[in-house]
Amino acid sequence: MTQTLIACHECDLLHRVQPLPKKSKARCRRCGALLYVHFPKTIDRSLALAITGLVLLVIANIYPFLSLESQGTVLETTLITGTIILSQQSMAGVAILVLLTSMLIPCILLGALVYVLWPMKLGHRLPANRRAFRLALTLRPWSMTEIFLLGILVSVVKLSKMATIIPGTALFSFLALVFVLAAVNTFLVPITIWEKMDEWR
C-alpha cells in the first residue's frame, strides 16, 4: 500500500506522490516546504548509523571527556560532570535539561530506531514499534549534541588564557556522535518506514 496523495505540513496543499530520482527532495508547490525525500536503503543505513551512535554514546560516557591542567594539577571531567555539578549548585532543573538534551534524548532516539529497524530488517516486529518510531521522530529537535559541542568550543576558548584544556577520548567519540546523528537525520525517511509497517497489516 503506497500512499498516492500527500498534504504539505506547512500549508495543507494536497500533492500527488510522484517517484523521485535518488537523493532528491520534493517540495511543496505553494509554500516550498519539504514534502518527502527519496533516499535509497533508508532502513539499512539508518540502522547502521543508530547502532554506531549507541556505541559512540557508551564510549563518550566511559572515558574522560575534558581535562583542565592548571598550576601543575590536572582535573579530569566526564560527560556528566557538568550535570552533577549543576545539581549540586541547586540547579536541578537545568541539570536535568542538559542531561536530557545532550545524552538521554539522543540515547532514547537511537535506541528507539534500533528497536524498530533491526526487527524490520529481519522481517519481524516488536510490540509498540509504531509508538517507538513516533517517539524517535518527536524527539529529534530535542537532541542537541551539536549545540553542546559548540558550547564546549566556546568554553575552551574562554578558559584558554587561564589553563590548558586537554581533550579526552570521550570528546572525540562525542564529536563522531554529532556527525552520526546528523547523518541519521539525512538518511532516515520516515514515510518509507511507515509504509513498510503498513505492509504488515
Place this chain on the structure above:
Amino acid sequence: MAMTRVHVDPTAARSGLFNCHGCSLLVRRPSVVGRVHVRCPRCGALLHLRKPNSIARTWALLIAATIFYIPANLLPVTITTYLGSTQPDTIMSGVIFFMQTGSWGIALIIFVASIVVPIAKLIALGGLLLSVQRRSRWRPEERTRLYRITELVGRWSMLDVFVVTVLVALVRLGYLTTIEAGPGVVYFAAVVVISMIAAMTFDPRLIWDALEKNDESPAH
C-alpha cells in the same frame, strides 16, 4: 454579471482529510464529528485538521517566554570567584568579555545565539500570530518561510546553557578560580524551552487558511 472565478487550491482540510502530523497519512474525516478524538490508524497520533487551540497556546507560551527573558538577561549566568573576590557575569557581559579579549568570532556566535535569536524569535512568532488573527493575505509564502526558519534556529539558543555547564564542570572548588552557575541560566533555559514549544504549537497552515475565499476555515 459574471462571477469572478476564484481559484481554490485543493487542501487536505477542504477535501475532508486529516493530515497526520506523526506519519503524514491522509485519513478521511468521519462524517459525524462530535468531540470524539480520532486517532491515526497507522501511527496512533491524535488527528486534527489544525493544531488544537494553536493561537491561544502559542500566545500563552510566547508571553511566558517574554517574561522570563527579562531575568534571563538581568541576572548573572555565571559567578566567578578568584582569590576571594566574586564577579557575576550576565549573558551580555560574557559577550563583552570575548570582545575585549579579541575573540570576535566567539563573541558574535554567543551574541547571535543568546541575544539575537531569542528576540527575533519572539518578535517573529508574535508577528505571525497577529497576521493570522487579522486574517492577513500578505505574502503567505514569506511568512511560512519565516516560520520555518524560526522553528529551525530556536534550539541553538541552548548554547549558553551548555557553555555554563562546561565551565562549572571544568573550573571547580579546590582551585584558585571557581565558576558557579548563576540564577540567570535557569530563566534562560526556560526561555529556550518555552519558545521552542511555542514554535511547535503554532500552525503555519493558519497563514494559508486566510487566503481561502469563502471563509470555510476548518475548525480543528
